[in-house]
Amino acid sequence: MALSNNIIGAINFVAMLLSIPIIGAGIWLATEPDNSCVKILQWPVIILGVLILLVALAGFIGGFWRIPWLLISYLIAMLVLIILLACLVVLVYMVTIRGSGHPAPSRAYLEYRLDDFSGWLRRRVRSSYKWDRIRSCLSSSSMCGELNQSYRMAQDFFNAHITPLQSGCCKPPTECGYTFVNPTYWISPINTAADMDCLQWSNEQTQLCYSCDSCKAGLLANLRTEWRRANIILIITLVALICVYLIGCCAFRNAKTEDLFRKYKQGYT
Structure with missing residues (x-):
């Protein structure tokens, strides 16, 4: 025993x-x-x-x-x-x-769509109450500012393997046709009707694309x-x-x- x-x-x-x-x-x-x-x-x-x-x-x-x-x-x-x-x-x-990413033309990084993820995950970020808190937390981080320090030239940025969260929140979707100035500053959209996120983009560094569905998708991909x-x-x-x-x-x-x-x-x- x-x-x-x-x-x-x-x-x-x-x-x-x-x-x-x-x-x-x-x-x-x-x-x-x-x-x-x-x-x-x-x-x-x-x-x-x-x-x-x-x-x-x-x-x-x-x-x-x-x-x-x-x-x-x-x-x-x-x-x-x-x-x-x-x-x-x-x-x-x-x-x-x-929740796999999608390749963008002439880009090394992937882009993400919210509808690609499971309904259970989407419900975690879809309500405005939940996302307002998450967005405030994300915008206080340094993840987007780090891109400006790392990539000065457009081609360097386009060839970069950035995280899904950076891809979705720190830049506008590629299909909008914005012109690169730096990783978090883009001008002259060609097609604002391509995606609702095209209208959500802001060059204000505290806003960027944190209100975009692409940011939610990037978060879920991460x-x-x-x-x-x-x-x-x-x-x-x-x-x-x-x-x-x-x-x-x-x-x-x-x-x-x-x-x-x-x-x-x-x-x-």
Whole structure:
């Protein structure tokens, strides 16, 4: 029984370690400028990671100090958390399937359309109440100002691989036909009717294209890339947690069997 309990405790120590990548993925998302403005995924990931850490700690204590009720509570709670983590992994995968960029003529960067993304993601940015807060957060960042420092000539900018967020928020859509002055200052549109975003563009550095659908699409494209990277970590951790949980279940069952067999022998003698 003692050996099995020690094994259970060691297994739960591994589960505690597995919570670290989950918490780390959430913290990484929280430090990204776009995610810090939207705040959708990072807190569920961090909270889930912390809960897994606490539950695994309870299992660790229950294993080494031989507390059966704590081990049973651990098995139930960890199963619930594994199911929640699996649901989160599936949700992130489903909402990030769509959203690839479109090439623009004579441009190295891609441009993005809001309708290319999943309805669930679009609803996060479509309401004016939500977007006003996000837009204020984005406009206070230095992402557009950095373009002016990096690219002086038009051809250098057109050949640049800028982020989706910069492509959508810091310049007008290519189809509008604006003339390049610098990355955040464009004049003389050829076709303002090409897209509603053509009318939304402003050379005012606090406005730019932050009110454009292209900016919303660029934000979602950035989120999509970061979420998919975080989801890889979550998937790997989920598989490892499932393996650890199954091993823990087997060890707990063996411990109970040993205990029953020991009591049977004591009663027989």
